[in-house]
Amino acid sequence: MxxxxxxxxxxxxxxxxxxxxxxxxxxxxxxxxxxxxxxxxxxxxxxxxxxxxxxxxxSAAQLLGDVATSRFSGDVVVPDTGTLTGDLERWLGDVATDLTDPDTLALIRATIGSGPDGGCACLGDRHEQLSAIIERERSRGGRAPEVEHAADFLLGPLYYRAIFSAQPASSDWARELVATFLAASEALAA
Amino acid sequence: MxxxxxxxxxxxxxxxxxxxxxxxxxxxxxxxxxxxxxxxxxxxxxxxxxxxxxxxxxSAAQLLGDVATSRFSGDVVVPDTGTLTGDLERWLGDVATDLTDPDTLALIRATIGSGPDGGCACLGDRHEQLSAIIERERSRGGRAPEVEHAADFLLGPLYYRAIFSAQPASSDWARELVATFLAASEALAA
DNA sequence: CCACTAACGCAACGATCAGTGCGATAATTT
DNA sequence: AAATTATCGCACTGATCGTTGCGTTAGTGG
Missing domain, CATH: 1.10.10.60 (Homeodomain-like)
Known part of the structure; x- marks a missing residue:
């Protein structure tokens, strides 16, 4: 803008x-x-x-939105480990690590509080990154879950814990999250 | 306080x-x-x-926390439909309906932005309610998932969509969420 | 029914914020 | 290189905020 x-x-x-x-x-x-x-x-x-x-x-709200979008865009590299599991674990682990920083959380909180669009600004290009990972798996010929489902069950719990719950969302826990999600996804597809 | x-x-x-x-x-x-x-x-x-x-x-931050805790505590009745699925669908549907109101979302956003404890204040007694539902199912003799897992995969996506994503989190979608979660939980337990 | 005290209203103060012309500076164009 | 124009710094103003001391009102207990 x-x-x-x-x-x-x-x-x-x-x-x-x-x-x-x-x-x-x-x-x-x-x-x-x-x-x-x-x-x-x-x-x-x-x-x-x-x-x-x-x-x-x-206003301070617009400034915060500007800071958040540029802070959370292009900050995490989309990995290419060769497998969907590896990509997701690596990527969500990085996102979780980022959310471990108290300063990052403070920025997210303030941006959310600044207006209705603050939350979206804090996501940056997370959905594009996730979509890229899933698209790559499909181009490999593998069967990958829907992007929406992945966002709901991966980013959802992660950001929920980081913002609402007091529990820390560690990188290890993020990897467990990926494992659980992929296992459930496989089980339901069969 | x-x-x-x-x-x-x-x-x-x-x-x-x-x-x-x-x-x-x-x-x-x-x-x-x-x-x-x-x-x-x-x-x-x-x-x-x-x-x-x-x-x-x-301060305005403490006032917001006070408002949020009293607003989100005891506002949703814990249902007793006889089945875990029914209880969860009813309860999460009510929570989702509450999150549909723009005024409610504005309160949540402002409270989150007011400080590190704002997010917890917005949850009120959601975790206690969820725990009560799961405990009841266990007292019926049924096998119920962990409370933490349920919170992660039910409340997580719900609040994530409400706050971060621009997508509306309708009551119907909440019911689908419950179905997906319970099916996956069953499939992984077997 | 009366004393007691917590809670509120009032008035004033200093401090800080948001906003506005105007001149200066630096990047862009011809 | 000179003109042009976007961007920034400066000084100033009006308005609002956060705070404190004191008197008043209204619940509470004897």
Whole structure:
């Protein structure tokens, strides 16, 4: 959304300001509670004038959405281990590891609280990544579950535990999740 | 937490104020974006002086947690249809129906964004309810899945879709979820 | 029925925030 | 290289927020 403006003139300065502001948001969320995430505080941390932030992003909610989408897009590489199980275990394990970081969780929480579209922004391109993994398995000739089902039973429990439950969602647990899901998927298909 | 004070003197007025403030929070969240949920605004809507809210709850985050816990506790009756499938379908369907309401979603989002404990507050006594359903099935002599697994694969996808994905989590879909989960659970146990 | 005290309303204060012209700077174009 | 224009910094304003001290109201117990 803001990229439309940034692409008009992406010369060094705008990009620097954008990076500094993004970094300041992540940094502040890691330290202070979410309600302390005010525009003047962000601007001060980023070494930028508050007016700049007001003009470029308008509100803290839009800024948070911008930070989340760029933070959660392209952050995890889609693996290619040769098997569906290996790909899913590797990928979901990486996603789970990312969700282990308290700072990452703070960003997700704040983004969700910023508006109705905050949750989607936190997913980034997770669904595209999952779809790519499943598509690759099909191109191998293997039988793979539906993307929607995989998202529901893999990403669902993972994000549920990370956000709602107090239980930590470790990388090992994510691998168990994949095993359980694939076994159930096989059993039901037969 | 605040109940400890309220129980000291729960005579009419305190309870009235508490109810009015809770109602005002839900009402404001349904209309304005979350960042407009300021103490003076809540107090004005509740017909109460801002000082009162500051003194009783301290911050908007604690107030939101209080509202969420009392909103999501005891709001769904644990059914007793005679079968595990029936109980789960009925119960998860009710939970899903509740999550269909945009105002409810707004409350959940804001509560999550208010702090690390916000997510747990939004669950209320869901896990206790689920545990009660499963315990009852076991007391009938039936074989029921683990509570943790049920929470992961039932509540997980449901809340994931409601908060992160843009897809609506309807009551019908919740019933399908129960069927899929129980079938997979049976297949893996055999 | 009366004393007691918790809870609330009121008024004021300092601090901070969101927003607005205007000039300066730097990237882009001709 | 010069003109152009998007972007940023600065100074200023109005509004709102969070907080505190004090008086008043209304439940609670003797």
């Amino acid at each position: 803001v990229d439309a403006q940034a692409q008009v003139r992406p010369g060094g300065r705008s990009a620097k300001v954008r990076a500094a502001v993004h970094h300041a948001v992540a940094q502040l969320l890691a330290e202070e509670p979410a309600e302390a995430l005010t525009i003047p505080a962000i601007a001060a941390r980023a070494g930028v004038h508050p007016t700049t932030v007001y003009r470029r992003w308008g | 605040v109940d400890a004070q309220a129980q000291v003197r729960p005579g009419g007025r305190s309870a009235k104020v508490r109810a009015a403030v809770h109602h005002a929070v839900a009402q404001l969240l349904a209309e304005e974006p979350a960042e407009a949920l300021t103490i003076p605004a809540i107090a004005a809507r509740a017909g109460v002086h801002p000082t009162t809210v500051y003194r009783r709850w301290g």
